[in-house]
Amino acid sequence: PAAGLAEAEIVTPKMRQTAEKLAATALQDTTAYDLVESLTTEIGPRLAGTEAEARARDWAVKKLKQLGFKNVRIEPFEVPLWQRGVEKAEITSPFPQPLYITTLGGSVATPPEGVEGDLVSFPSLAALQAVRAGSLRGKIVFVDQVMTRTQDGSGYGVAVQKRRETAFAAHKAGAVGALIRSVGTSSHRFAHTGQMKAITDTSVGPSVPSAALSAPDADQLARALSRDEPLRLRLTLTPQTQARAPSGNVIAEIPGRERPDEIVLIGAHLDSWDQGTGAVDDGAGVGIVTGAAKVIMDNLRRAPKRTIRVVYFGAEEVGLVGAKAYAEAHSRELENHIVGTESDFGADKIWRFDTRIAEAKLPVAKAIGDVLLPLGIGPGNNEASGGPDMKYVREAGVPVVTLLQNGWDYFDLHHTPNDTLDKIDPAKLAQNVAAYAAFVYLVAEMDEDFRE
Amino acid sequence: PAAGLAEAEIVTPKMRQTAEKLAATALQDTTAYDLVESLTTEIGPRLAGTEAEARARDWAVKKLKQLGFKNVRIEPFEVPLWQRGVEKAEITSPFPQPLYITTLGGSVATPPEGVEGDLVSFPSLAALQAVRAGSLRGKIVFVDQVMTRTQDGSGYGVAVQKRRETAFAAHKAGAVGALIRSVGTSSHRFAHTGQMKAITDTSVGPSVPSAALSAPDADQLARALSRDEPLRLRLTLTPQTQARAPSGNVIAEIPGRERPDEIVLIGAHLDSWDQGTGAVDDGAGVGIVTGAAKVIMDNLRRAPKRTIRVVYFGAEEVGLVGAKAYAEAHSRELENHIVGTESDFGADKIWRFDTRIAEAKLPVAKAIGDVLLPLGIGPGNNEASGGPDMKYVREAGVPVVTLLQNGWDYFDLHHTPNDTLDKIDPAKLAQNVAAYAAFVYLVAEMDEDFRE
Ligand SMILES: [Zn+2]
Ligand SMILES: [Zn+2]
Numbered sequence: 038p039a040a041g042l043a044e045a046e047i048v049t050p051k052m053r054q055t056a057e058k059l060a061a062t063a064l065q066d067t068t069a070y071d072l073v074e075s076l077t078t079e080i081g082p083r084l085a086g087t088e089a090e091a092r093a094r095d096w097a098v099k100k101l102k103q104l105g106f107k108n109v110r111i112e113p114f115e116v117p118l119w120q121r122g123v124e125k126a127e128i129t130s131p132f133p134q135p136l137y138i139t140t141l142g143g144s145v146a147t148p149p150e151g152v153e154g155d156l157v158s159f160p161s162l163a164a165l166q167a168v169r170a171g172s173l174r175g176k177i178v179f180v181d182q183v184m185t186r187t188q189d190g191s192g193y194g195v196a197v198q199k200r201r202e203t204a205f206a207a208h209k210a211g212a213v214g215a216l217i218r219s220v221g222t223s224s225h226r227f228a229h230t231g232q233m234k235a236i237t238d239t240s241v242g243p244s245v246p247s248a249a250l251s252a253p254d255a256d257q258l259a260r261a262l263s264r265d266e267p268l269r270l271r272l273t274l275t276p277q278t279q280a281r282a283p284s285g286n287v288i289a290e291i292p293g294r295e296r297p298d299e300i301v302l303i304g305a306h307l308d309s310w311d312q313g314t315g316a317v318d319d320g321a322g323v324g325i326v327t328g329a330a331k332v333i334m335d336n337l338r339r340a341p342k343r344t345i346r347v348v349y350f351g352a353e354e355v356g357l358v359g360a361k362a363y364a365e366a367h368s369r370e371l372e373n374h375i376v377g378t379e380s381d382f383g384a385d386k387i388w389r390f391d392t393r394i395a396e397a398k399l400p401v402a403k404a405i406g407d408v409l410l411p412l413g414i415g416p417g418n419n420e421a422s423g424g425p426d427m428k429y430v431r432e433a434g435v436p437v438v439t440l441l442q443n444g445w446d447y448f449d450l451h452h453t454p455n456d457t458l459d460k461i462d463p464a465k466l467a468q469n470v471a472a473y474a475a476f477v478y479l480v481a482e483m484d485e486d487f488r489e
Numbered sequence: 490p491a492a493g494l495a496e497a498e499i500v501t502p503k504m505r506q507t508a509e510k511l512a513a514t515a516l517q518d519t520t521a522y523d524l525v526e527s528l529t530t531e532i533g534p535r536l537a538g539t540e541a542e543a544r545a546r547d548w549a550v551k552k553l554k555q556l557g558f559k560n561v562r563i564e565p566f567e568v569p570l571w572q573r574g575v576e577k578a579e580i581t582s583p584f585p586q587p588l589y590i591t592t593l594g595g596s597v598a599t600p601p602e603g604v605e606g607d608l609v610s611f612p613s614l615a616a617l618q619a620v621r622a623g624s625l626r627g628k629i630v631f632v633d634q635v636m637t638r639t640q641d642g643s644g645y646g647v648a649v650q651k652r653r654e655t656a657f658a659a660h661k662a663g664a665v666g667a668l669i670r671s672v673g674t675s676s677h678r679f680a681h682t683g684q685m686k687a688i689t690d691t692s693v694g695p696s697v698p699s700a701a702l703s704a705p706d707a708d709q710l711a712r713a714l715s716r717d718e719p720l721r722l723r724l725t726l727t728p729q730t731q732a733r734a735p736s737g738n739v740i741a742e743i744p745g746r747e748r749p750d751e752i753v754l755i756g757a758h759l760d761s762w763d764q765g766t767g768a769v770d771d772g773a774g775v776g777i778v779t780g781a782a783k784v785i786m787d788n789l790r791r792a793p794k795r796t797i798r799v800v801y802f803g804a805e806e807v808g809l810v811g812a813k814a815y816a817e818a819h820s821r822e823l824e825n826h827i828v829g830t831e832s833d834f835g836a837d838k839i840w841r842f843d844t845r846i847a848e849a850k851l852p853v854a855k856a857i858g859d860v861l862l863p864l865g866i867g868p869g870n871n872e873a874s875g876g877p878d879m880k881y882v883r884e885a886g887v888p889v890v891t892l893l894q895n896g897w898d899y900f901d902l903h904h905t906p907n908d909t910l911d912k913i914d915p916a917k918l919a920q921n922v923a924a925y926a927a928f929v930y931l932v933a934e935m936d937e938d939f940r941e
């Protein structure tokens with residue numbers, strides 16, 4: 038058991054030296070940036086199920102083959118397709134003016150002429166959920182709950198419940214429409230979109246048309262409501278849905294030289310929301326994991342012992358559809374997944390190394406973590422999620438880690454049109470690639486693993 | 490002549506003390522913030538000639554009367570009305586994706602289905618103007634000239650030529666549409682709107698439909714063009730115009746106690762662009778000049794010697810239409826205008842005191858400037874514009890000054906939806922009010938003036 042091993046037995050001095058050399062090489066390598074530049078420029082927005090997402094898969098296959106990866110393939114699946122239409126909100130009385138909104142993913146449509154109603158504001162989702170069924174007949178509800186800026190992204194988990202549940206709670210209350218203060222931390226006027234419940238979730242109840250307001254617009258409504266006159270709004274949303282559309286995961290490998298059946302899974306998601314070009318979410322992740330694998334592939338005399346598998350998940354944004362497809366398609370292989378991790382939290386520097394592994398194997402994480410320290414990455418906790426697309430493999434027992442990016446600014450851009458290439462700092466991106474390269478090499482090469 | 494006067498004779502110790510007391514009071518006064526809060530919340534966007542601008546005038550009359558000003562009135566005039574419609578741009582080939590644009594004020598419309606053409610990029614307006622007439626038949630031109638961030642706003646003068654001239658130069662070249670990189674300094678995805686040539690300028694030649702691209706979109710086009718394939722765009726703009734619509738200037742006064750015919754003119758503009766709520770441009774100015782006059786009115790035993798006239802200009806954004814109407818309506822009075830100044834550069838702290846007065850009267854400016862120094866305001870040059878709406882009175886010989894705000898961030902917000910109340914820092918706004926209160930009091934009270 039690892040508990041009995043000295044660190045130098047887990048990560049030998051020679052392995053450490055190799056990892057450090059790979060990291061140093063990665064800091065100078067531009068593969069990651071070149072990929073995200075290409076993806077965001079030549080494909081741009083790539084919503085799950087669209088023709089643009091299909092073009093992104095073709096782009097990925099071509100790039101991964103050009104880079105020299107093996108076993109490059111698409112694993113197709115289907116996904117419902119939801120697409121925004123007109124999205125318009127305005128105060129009609131007493132202070133007529135337009136508001137800036139974005140339709141929430143999965144929202145039902147209003148009639149073409151919209152719905153109009155008096156606005157009722159709630160300080161939290163819980164407050165809306167507490168009202169009597171049917172007591173808000175004809176109203177438009179507004180959940181004005183503020184998201185807290187945090188470095189580790191923990192503000193998101195709380196805020197996202199509001200995005201998921203408001204439209205359903207509003208329907209129960211009898212409302213005709215619902216608005217939420219954006220799940221985001223920016224002061225610009227783009228509202229942050231995002232999926233309500235998973236697009237594949239067939240158990241959801243009825244809901245009302247719903248949209249997010251930018252923070253300045255939410256502030257504006259709060260001020261307008263403070264005038265103590267009824268505030269009347271009109272909301273027009275005409276999204277359309279289609280039951281089935283093609284999606285898929287793209288997979289590439291560096292086959293292991295000694296234990297090819299043992300998989301080190303590194304992922305990112307290829308789809309994006311429809312308004313930005315998906316640079317920090319998640320073009321950066323695509324660049325980081327691919328760039329790291331490329332550095333390993335090109336700078337070692339022989340491939341590492343285990344197989345390194347790069348997965349670009351499809352249809353993440355609309356409810357982890359690619360993640361589920363992967364876990365199902367590879368269910369018999371999951372016991373050979375040594376570790377899984379996804380880069381899906383932007384491109385700022387990695388500052389923390391979290392794990393979710395057997396307690397007894399924490400010394401293995403410690404030995405690896407020590408190699409990451411010079412990159413400015415400190416030890417974290419043993420409660421990592423591994424990233425959104427690791428949900429199903431994690432639930433199936435695959436150990437996961439998170440190389441946690443600094444998320445301080447991430448939710449300024451997340452799911453808005455502002456998620457564009459210029460927001461990525463190439464030097465910070467390279468630090469990510471370096472950390473991934475060192476980590477992935479060590480796990481693929483070491484004799485230890487993370488299970489009991 | 491002032492040149493012979495000691496500073497203490499221009500601004501007596503007692504006047505200085507009063508000015509300092511007014512400034513200190515202004516730093517605690519919330520009138521300015523309350524006004525901009527009210528204007529941006531209860532009126533919101535107020536484009537020249539619209540019903541919203543008319544509501545803003547009614548709001549202004551009511552507020553100015555409530556505050557205790559005298560001779561509150563509207564001086565009406567007419568203005569052509571231009572309103573944006575659909576605005577859509579997309580790369581159709583080889584990298585299909587939407588772009589974020591804003592129609593430039595005064596742009597002509599495309600057909601409803603838009604225009605499509607290959608994109609031709611120019612590094613500057615001059616480069617476009619240098620092409621042979623008719624040589625860009627069927628193309629869409631793109632002037633990719635970057636605006637420089639400066640503290641004093643000097644980057645704007647250069648950049649704005651591109652906004653004014655591109656559509657006309659593009660027409661001469663035979664193009665079917667024109668795009669410019671936004672006149673702005675932000676990295677968000679809102680393009681900055683603004684008027685091309687003055688809406689009242691009947692001498693303008695033919696032009697093509699034209700829009701501004703956000704900086705990230707301009708970057709995207711530059712990258713896409715670097716792929717060496719023809720880049721095809723579709724541009725759809727459906728603005729509408731109407732020959733005449735009502736506008737007006739709103740005027741209020743503190744009559745002078747000794748020389749009521751001599752006017753100290755302080756202005757701001759009441760209209761705004763249609764996408765933000767006109768907080769920094771120019772709700773802030775409305776608050777600053779009114780707040781300053783209010784502090785003077787409420788905190789002196791007697792009114793100053795000269796009349797303080799507050800003017801809210803209408804239809805500034807579309808080409809200084811209110812400024813011209815004012816200069817015409819008051820032409821016989823202009824020789825009694827002691828000084829004119831407008832606050833129209835946001836709400837960051839004032840850092841410099843510029844003048845355009847007789848050389849011989851620079852000691853008068855120096856004496857006033859010394860009172861402003863403790864507010865962090867240093868001496869500037871003698872080439873002030875006085876603000877956009879001072880153009881015609883300045884040209885008629887009225888001395889002008891500029892209490893110059895720090896414009897470092899101004900063009901991040903200017904003419905975009907992001908120009909909202911949350912961008913105003915009440916403490917910085919109060920510093921503006923303090924500077925205006927001290928300056929206006931001194932000029933209204935002193936025996937000197939700024940002319941030879
Ligand atoms: Zn993501
Ligand atoms: Zn996302």
Ligand SMILES: [Zn+2]
Nearest residue numbers: 758770771833
């Ligand atoms: Zn202005």
Ligand SMILES: [Zn+2]
Nearest residue numbers: 762770806904
């Ligand atoms: Zn302006």
